[in-house]
Amino acid sequence: GDSVTQMxxxxxxxxxxxxxxxxxxxxxxxxxxxxxxxxPGEGLQLLLKATKADDKGSNxxxxxxxxxxxxxxxxxxxxxxxxxSAVYFCALRAHSGGGADGLTFGKGTHLIIQP
Amino acid sequence: xxxxTQNPRYLITVTGKKLxxxxxxxxxxxxxSWYRQDPGLGLRQIYYSxxxxxxxxxxxxxxxKVSRKEKRNFPLILESPSxxxxxxxxxxSSAIPRTGELFFGEGSRLTVL
Numbered sequence: 604g605d606s607v608t609q610m611x612x613x614x615x616x617x618x619x620x621x622x623x624x625x626x627x628x629x630x631x632x633x634x635x636x637x638x639x640x641x642x643p644g645e646g647l648q649l650l651l652k653a654t655k656a657d658d659k660g661s662n663x664x665x666x667x668x669x670x671x672x673x674x675x676x677x678x679x680x681x682x683x684x685x686x687x688s689a690v691y692f693c694a695l696r697a698h699s700g701g702g703a704d705g706l707t708f709g710k711g712t713h714l715i716i717q718p
Numbered sequence: 719x720x721x722x723t724q725n726p727r728y729l730i731t732v733t734g735k736k737l738x739x740x741x742x743x744x745x746x747x748x749x750x751s752w753y754r755q756d757p758g759l760g761l762r763q764i765y766y767s768x769x770x771x772x773x774x775x776x777x778x779x780x781x782x783k784v785s786r787k788e789k790r791n792f793p794l795i796l797e798s799p800s801x802x803x804x805x806x807x808x809x810x811s812s813a814i815p816r817t818g819e820l821f822f823g824e825g826s827r828l829t830v831l
Contacts, residue, residue: 708760710759
């Protein structure tokens, strides 16, 4: 079945540091890939997405590139802020095939940014 | 404002007392789904619905029921809750099955004593 693997953390960085959160996936076919963010006490919000190989999703200074050859979708940001502290989820959604329809999530990475 | 609304946001109940968590979306989405979030396990899908009167099991459906009588509503029913159903529950909806992003509600934290 489909699966998503991401570093679980917590990941602690200083403000203005460079961020990378690794995400790799296993899926049949060519899934759409997503990064969601969950701030404390809130639901999940879509951060960015990519629907085909080599697409780059970007939003709020975050970027991720859909790499089919390495089955990866790593999240990066050049300079993090305290307000980026949250839990980040990598997810995929299959385009076809049998089985349940919905997002398959990684376990989430807790990011803590210190001033 | 486009949104997915869940109620209640917080609930403490006792084993065996039936409860329903409501979910409503105002985006005219065909697809709706329920997830539970547990520490160390991430989010797991409970049930989903591709359209009115069409529901299917997700990865962890045991102990739950759903119904989809109207397009906008997708309630989650726990007929006889047990402590292992203590969790944070999220409802989500999507306009495009299989490829589109999901829009999530704010979550319902359920404690079963």
